[in-house]
Amino acid sequence: MRSPVNRLFRLLISSLTASTVLISAGFATTLEASAAGTDPVLSAKLRSLMQDPRVQRATSAAVVVDAATGAEVYSRYAARATTPASNTKILTAVAAMKNLGPSYTFRTDVVRRGSVVNGTLLGNLYLKGYGDPTTMRSDFRSLAAQVAAKGIKRVSRQVVADASFFDSTRYNPYWSTSYASDYYAAQISSLTAAPNTDYDSGTVIVNYQPGTVGSRAKISLTPATAGKYVTVVNSTVTSARGTSNTFSVRRAPGTNTITVSGRVPSGRSLSKEWVTVNKPELYAAALFRAELIKVGVTIDGGTKIMTTPAGLQRVVARDRSMTLSALLKPFMKFSNNMHAETLTKTMATKTGRPGNWVDGLRYTKAYMSSLGAPMGGIVLNDGSGLTRTNKITPRAMGVVLRKVQNESWFPAFYASLPVAGNSDRLTGGTLANRMKYTAAANNAHAKTGSLTGVTALSGYVRGADGRRYIFSMLSQYSGTSPRPVEDKLVVTLANYRR
Secondary structure (H helix, E strand, C coil), rough: CHHHHHHHHHHHHHHHHHHHHHHHHHHHHHHHHHHHHHHHHHHHHHHHCCCCHHCCCCCCEEEEECCCCCCEEEEEECCCCEEHHHHHHHHHHHHHHCCCCCCCEEEEEEEEECECCEEEEEECEEEEECCCCCCCCCHHHHHHHHHHCCCEEECCCCCEEEEEEECCCCCCCCCHHHHEHHHHHCCCCCCCCCCCCCCCCCCEEEECCCCCCCCCCCCEHHHHHHCCCCCEEEEEECCCCCCCCCCCCECCCCCCEEEEEEEEECCCCEEEEEEECCCCHHHHHHHHHHHHCCCCCCEECCCCCCCCCCCCCCCEEEEEEEEEHHHHHHHCHHHHHHHHHHHHHHHHHHHHHCEHHHHHHHHHHHHHHCCCCCCCCEECCCCCCCCCEEEEEEEHHHHHHHHHHHCCCCHHHHCCCEEECCCCCHHHHHHHHCCCCCCCCCCEEEEEEECCCCEEEEEECCCCCCCEEEEEEEEEECCCHHHHHHHHHHHHHHCCCC
16 A cells, blocks of 8 residues: 555655646747846847848847846847857857866976986987967077076987877868868967967968069068978069059968969068968977077987877976966957867866867866756867857857856956957957947957858847846858847947846
């Protein structure tokens, strides 16, 4: 015979389960309709805005959330998984801050294993990278000076480039191979170099200006010592003043042969183009080697890629990067793909394995899930958003942006987001020329996203009454871009007062 208490308990559980099913079944509908209950006036404004033909012709999904309460003020297909382009970087940035910490720094070490006898290192000199995407020629100069200060004047064998902190997959398999020489799709190595303080690691800058009419344009490289690693084939011609500039630069696949071609008009000022290198670890080693020679260190052998053997390692020089908090600014303001992928692979090293995309992206998704973001339909195959296979929902993005407000490092993340209408490059970033002279200028902090046929904008803005809103609008389109509607949405929020 069943106990009456047990029967009542089972009835209660059954009732709760049925209620849960009903709530779950209606959850999406409730959230989609939540705007009317939250603020019907603002909801109506946003619904009207989204009737714009550019939105109606596109596949646009959006959400607006009250940053303080989490209530959805407006939603449009907010559970639809959409290609986010560089809005992916929001997820990478916050996951890295959580898993690595705001004070995390990258390092680059110079290691010896052999003895130093009368100024001669008996063996190889190892240059080992730990993922620093900001290492520049000046850093290699500092490392070389430290080596010389340790009394090493000659290396009897070779300079070894050790990039084993990351795996050997340099180019993301989900990226189009047509990007391979473009500056935004450099190979991701734990030992690399950047040509300037935008920190476009794994690239060199090709500087060009006209020569005399009919002759080749004048070509130089930054850093200059990159010429010891790459080969430039100059097929340009200097054309008459007033003609169009058709200069282009490409690197042949699998090589470091860079061909520059096209017309450079007479009278044109010095201009620049960025191009990737093949095997960035050897590029970094070439820069380091050049700096060693400058400080009087001779190397008897060549340069090769190898893992530093375990045991008897002595660090003779070390370079440290800026903190992760500081790196977020060039990363997010300039939408730097290589920073995103480096951070993704660096998170993966927490497993004890070499940094790789699969492990790193698991950390990103796990952090999203821990924040309560709905994970249905979420797909991440890179950390930057360069692949079209990534899928994110505006609702998940909204949850992440709201919950990270509670993290101690949130001010650094917030400051890293581009600021609408601010012409200072390191403040406005990719939003410097958008929403100028509106209530959103110097107010909205948001991450842009752009691929052919894809536009996205997600972030924060304060209304006229000081209330903070979180917004995320992700669109895929053919024909006219709905990007102007993104701006209108943000400006509407910035002007709104309850």
